[in-house]
Amino acid sequence: LKFIDRLVIVACGTSYYAGLVGEYLIEELAGIPVEVQFASEFKYRKEPFSRSTALLAISQSGETADTIAALKKVEDYGVLRLGVVNAVGSTIARLTDAGVYCHAGPEKAVASTKAFIAQVSVLAQIALSLSSPSNKLFKPLLQELNDLPAKAQQILDQSGTIQQVALKYKDYRDFLFIGRGYSFPTALEGALKLKEVSYIHAEGYAAGEMKHGPLAMIDENFPTFAIATGEPLFEKTVSNIQEIRARKGPVVALATEGKTSIEEFCDDIIYVPGVIEELQPILHGIVTQLFAYYIAVARGFDVDRPRNLA
Ligand code: F6R
Numbered sequence: 184l185k186f187i188d189r190l191v192i193v194a195c196g197t198s199y200y201a202g203l204v205g206e207y208l209i210e211e212l213a214g215i216p217v218e219v220q221f222a223s224e225f226k227y228r229k230e231p232f233s234r235s236t237a238l239l240a241i242s243q244s245g246e247t248a249d250t251i252a253a254l255k256k257v258e259d260y261g262v263l264r265l266g267v268v269n270a271v272g273s274t275i276a277r278l279t280d281a282g283v284y285c286h287a288g289p290e291k292a293v294a295s296t297k298a299f300i301a302q303v304s305v306l307a308q309i310a311l312s313l314s315s316p317s318n319k320l321f322k323p324l325l326q327e328l329n330d331l332p333a334k335a336q337q338i339l340d341q342s343g344t345i346q347q348v349a350l351k352y353k354d355y356r357d358f359l360f361i362g363r364g365y366s367f368p369t370a371l372e373g374a375l376k377l378k379e380v381s382y383i384h385a386e387g388y389a390a391g392e393m394k395h396g397p398l399a400m401i402d403e404n405f406p407t408f409a410i411a412t413g414e415p416l417f418e419k420t421v422s423n424i425q426e427i428r429a430r431k432g433p434v435v436a437l438a439t440e441g442k443t444s445i446e447e448f449c450d451d452i453i454y455v456p457g458v459i460e461e462l463q464p465i466l467h468g469i470v471t472q473l474f475a476y477y478i479a480v481a482r483g484f485d486v487d488r489p490r491n492l493a
Contacts (some may be wrong), residue, residue, distance in 0.1 A: 184237065184265070184313060186235065187237045187263065188215070189217075189237075190216070190217045190218070191217075191219075191237070191238050192219040192237070192238070192239045192240075192241060193239070193253040193254075194219070194222060195249055196375065197220050197295040197299050198241040198242050198243060199222075199241075200368045200371050200375070201241055201303050201372075202239075202241050202265060202410035203217040203371070204306060204365060204464045205239075205302075205306035206218070207368075207461070209309065209313060211320070212310040212311060212313065212320060212324075213310055213313030213314045214337075221249075222249035222253040223248040223249040223254065225253045225256070226253050226256050232260055232262065236386070236453050238254065238257050238265065240253060240254050240267075240268075240275050240279060241266075241302055241445070242268050242270075242273075242275050243268075243285070243290055243298035243302075244270050244290075244294060245273020245274055246273055250391065251274055254278045254279065263280055263369050264278065264280050265281055266279035266283075267282060267306065267309075268283075268284060268285065269282055269284065269286070269287050269290065269298050269301065269302075269400040270289075275358035279442075282301055283305050283309065286299035286416050287300070292486065292487035293489055294380055294449050294486065294487075299372065299472075307461065307462060311324060311404055315454070317364055320459075324459060327458055328448045328462065332374035335465070335469055337465060338456070338469050338473075339469070342473050344453065344471060345400060345453055345473045345474055348435055348479055349478045350477065351451065352433075352467055352478065353481045355383060355405070355406050356383060356384060357376065357384045357400070358383055358384070358385040359374075359386055359397060359400070359401070359403075360373040360374040360377075360385060360386070360388070360407070360408045361388050361391060361393060361409050361410065362407070362410035362420070363390045363416040363420055363462060364416050365460050365461060365464055366410035367389045369463070369464045369468060369471065370387040370388065370389070370410055370472065372464075372468060373385075373408060373467075373471030373475070374387035375400070376471055377474070377478065377490065379475075379489045380475050380486045380489050381398075382484070382490075383478065386456075389464070390409070390416075390419070390420050390423040390452075391404075391422050392397065393427070394426065402431055405432055406434065407433070407435070408435045408471070409423070409424050409435070409436045410467055411436045411437065411438050412437060412442075412457075412463060412467070413439060413463065417442070420485060421445060421448060424445075424448045424449065428448060431449045434448065434449045435449065435474075436448075436451070436452055437470055438453070438455050439454070439456075440451050440454045440455065440456055440457060441457075453470055453474075455467065
């Protein structure tokens with residue numbers, strides 16, 4: 184990997200969103216340019232692909248047809264094929280030259296939950312391995328990875344609060360999820376989770392893109408789930424929230440404990456323990472999963488077997 188000058192990540196669905204977090208992490212920590220592509224698009228693209236590029240497939244099941252096809256497409260290119268896979272011994276695990284198993288255990292439900300958390304954790308560790316111990320993020324990130332289980336437990340301990348908020352929003356038809364930086368992929372993932380288990384139309388957007396179209400949809404019937412944690416982009420997300428409120432859009436915010444200044448701008452707030460920006464998707468992913476879960480259960484759906492999905 185020391186000799187590659189570009190990494191292309193291919194994946195589908197939730198694994199693709201984990202890949203987006205991986206892109207930010209690897210670029211920031213290791214300085215290697217990364218590009219994330221939907222496997223279903225990658226397999227048909229006619230892009231230049233040099234031998235100094237490596238392909239990294241991310242997959243929970245290791246059996247997703249498009250991701251397998253993406254790996255097969257580069258079979259004769261002489262490039263390094265890597266995998267971040269959960270299912271041990273799966274097709275993708277066998278097709279790749281090297282890789283890391285997530286070891287999240289079997290995902291028994293259709294919707295990917297713990298696999299997403301594990302994928303992002305593994306990608307953070309890959310980024311650390313590719314960086315140098317002299318990198319200023321190296322030690323804090325290792326420390327925060329160690330602290331994550333306790334913080335995840337803190338979130339699980341307040342699932343009652345998340346449930347109460349979720350119940351208030353269970354009857355809306357639409358939802359917007361917004362976030363910036365590392366929270367942008369989390370917003371995309373939050374929207375996917377909500378739509379696949381509750382059948383509420385949900386869209387994930389980079390908060391800064393609000394004014395370029397989605398703001399037109401906002402009214403009192405179109406709530407927003409805003410991931411508004413941490414510096415340096417907190418103030419900017421708050422200003423997006425204000426724009427939504429000015430159009431009467433209800434706002435649920437995910438905010439860092441102690442950041443009570445956000446209360447005047449939001450209808451509901453879910454507080455989470457503070458964590459380094461780079462690892463926020465892991466903790467925030469748990470919140471958006473629980474939010475989708477409680478809405479789906481309240482609407483009477485089987486969260487383990489969403490309709491139309493295998
Ligand atoms: C979402 C979900 C899907 C999968 C996607 C890729 O909750 O489960 O979007 O993430 O089908 O599957 P894997 O990771 O098995 O390749």
